[in-house]
Amino acid sequence: MTISGRYPLAMLTHEGEITVPVDLCLPDGQLNPGAVGWTRRPLHRANLRGWGRDKRWEYWGIVTPSHVVGLVASSLDYAGLHGVYVLDRATGVETVKDVVVPLARGAVLPERSGAGRASVRGGGVMIDIDQRPEGTSLRAVAPGVEVDLDVPLPEGHESLGVVVPWGPRRFQYTVKDVGRPVRGRIRLESGEYAVSETDSFAVLDHGRGKWPYSITWNWAAGSGHGRAIQLGGKWTDGTGMTENALFVDGRLHKIGDELAWSYDRTDWLRPWRITGSRVEVEFHPFHEKVARTNLGVVGNETHQCFGHFSGRARTDDGTWVDLDGLVGWAEEARNRW
Numbered sequence: 001m002t003i004s005g006r007y008p009l010a011m012l013t014h015e016g017e018i019t020v021p022v023d024l025c026l027p028d029g030q031l032n033p034g035a036v037g038w039t040r041r042p043l044h045r046a047n048l049r050g051w052g053r054d055k056r057w058e059y060w061g062i063v064t065p066s067h068v069v070g071l072v073a074s075s076l077d078y079a080g081l082h083g084v085y086v087l088d089r090a091t092g093v094e095t096v097k098d099v100v101v102p103l104a105r106g107a108v109l110p111e112r113s114g115a116g117r118a119s120v121r122g123g124g125v126m127i128d129i130d131q132r133p134e135g136t137s138l139r140a141v142a143p144g145v146e147v148d149l150d151v152p153l154p155e156g157h158e159s160l161g162v163v164v165p166w167g168p169r170r171f172q173y174t175v176k177d178v179g180r181p182v183r184g185r186i187r188l189e190s191g192e193y194a195v196s197e198t199d200s201f202a203v204l205d206h207g208r209g210k211w212p213y214s215i216t217w218n219w220a221a222g223s224g225h226g227r228a229i230q231l232g233g234k235w236t237d238g239t240g241m242t243e244n245a246l247f248v249d250g251r252l253h254k255i256g257d258e259l260a261w262s263y264d265r266t267d268w269l270r271p272w273r274i275t276g277s278r279v280e281v282e283f284h285p286f287h288e289k290v291a292r293t294n295l296g297v298v299g300n301e302t303h304q305c306f307g308h309f310s311g312r313a314r315t316d317d318g319t320w321v322d323l324d325g326l327v328g329w330a331e332e333a334r335n336r337w
Contacts, residue, residue, distance in 0.1 A: 015241055015256055018161075023047050024208065030168040036241070039161035040252050042113035044173050046208030051077050053170070055337070056109040058118045058129055059205040060138055062149065062182055063223065063327050064195050066090065068287075068306050069147060069186065071140050073107065073120040073127045076337055079295065080104030082120045082127060084142040086188060087287060087306065094289070095188060097142035099123030113161070113175040113206040114153075136204075138184075149184035149195060151202045158252040159204070160245045164236050172209030172235075178221050178328075179228030179247055180204070201228075203328065216334045218261050220274060220283060222309040222326030229281065229313055229323055231274050233261045244279070246313040246321060253315045255279060263330070268303050272330050278314035281323060283307055283330045297336065304331035 018037040022044055026032050029049035048054050057074035070085035080101035087094050101107070101122035110116035110131070118129040130137040133153070140147040159177035181197035201223035217235035222228060232243035237258055244255035257276030264270040272283040285305035293300040309326040 015254065017254070018043055021045065024163065024171075024173050025049060031163075031165055031171040035173070036163045036165050038163075038241070038254060040158040042115075042159065042161055042175050042206075044112075044161060044163065044208075046111045046173055048208060048210065050210075053077070053210045055172075055207060055209055055211050056107075057205070057207045058109065059207075060129070060151075061203045061205075061221070061329065062138075062195070062200065063306070064182075064186075064193070064200040066193055067186055068329075069149075070289075070304075071127055071129075071138060071147065073109065073118055073129065075104035075107045075109055076298075078103060078298070080107045080120060080122065081293065082107075082122060082125050083291075084125055084127070084140050084145055084147065085289070086145050086147075086186065087289070088188075088190070089287070092287060093190075095142075095145050097123075097125055097145070098291070098293075099125045100293075100295070109208075111208075113177075113204075144189050146187040147184075148187075149182055149202070151180050151182045152197070154181065154250060157250040158247065160230055160243060160252055160254070162236075162241055162243045164209075164239050164241045164243070166212060166239060170210055170212055172207060172211060174209075174243060175204065175206040176221065176230045176232075176243060176245070177204040177206075178230045178245075179223040179250075201327070211335075211337065214336050216332065218330070218332055220272075220281075220309075220328065220330040222283075222323065222328035224323075224326040227321060227323060227326060229309065229326060229328075231259060231279065231281070233259050233274075244276075246278075246315060248315060248321055253313075255313070263332075265303075265332075268305055272305075274330075279311075281309060281311040281313065283309055285330070299336045300333065302331060302333040304329050 218233035285307035
């Protein structure tokens with residue numbers, strides 16, 4: 001067995017909450033020191049400048065009782081990587097269409113999360129993400145699949161925004177919005193499937209930043225009625241920031257631990273363990289999705305496992321919250337970009 005990501009459990013960060021709008025970058029394109037912190041709603045304007053290390057993306061993951069959907073629209077400057085993914089949970093059949101668009105031509109990715117339209121086209125893939133104060137509409141078309149979904153934004157619902165600083169010229173702003181209700185339809189060659197907000201959940205990963213060439217990350221997100229969990233690792237280590245949070249009835253409880261991740265890289269479907277002083281989680285996969293991209297000096301390998309969570313996490317006032325039955329994913333991604 002290969003165990004990855006074991007860190008001391010006592011490593012706590014000292015993070016500041018940001019409560020007013022702020023620019024991510026200074027006029028010269030370097031990181032604005034006043035932007036480093038975390039938020040309960042999107043407050044950062046990602047005013048990135050330059051070319052070559054800028055990364056922009058929108059990823060929406062949707063879990064229904066019958067299917068898992070993944071939509072990605074991205075610009076890595078030299079290329080746009082866009083994709084539509086659907087898993088039939090009953091049969092294990094995957095519908096996948098990934099495309100690479102040179103120089104990310106035609107990609108529209110706004111500066112603010114939750115406002116404006118993100119839109120990409122290329123290679124038979126079309127993705128439109130319309131962001132409004134009351135919610136987000138997701139439209140995607142690829143060979144053999146159409147996705148038409150609405151993701152309402154409930155009153156009082158909070159999301160986790162974090163700026164991770166590697167240095168003045170290398171930094172990332174992420175919004176992880178977990179446990180959103182979702183409704184609509186998925187159309188596949190096998191038929192049309194209704195998505196009901198009574199038993200389906202959506203998760204957003206909004207990213208804007210300037211990255212190091214080589215990086216590895218862990219990410220886990222689980223949703224259920226009235227509870228959700230957002231956990232990350234590796235890429236934030238040593239920066240003084242984490243992307244860890246518990247959500248109870250839409251309220252965010254920020255977790256400042258650098259967590260210990262244990263999983264088997266020779267058998268991704270074995271249980272994962274993610275632990276810290278406020279997190280005692282097991283993740284039990286039922287399906288592994290593998291994605292690889294090799295563009296020469298640029299490459300990616302991601303193992304994303306879908307499954308169920310068990311265990312518990314602790315709120316700001318010390319109350320332990322049961323996470324048994326949450327559904328979502330855990331992943332490891334290794335990037336050269």
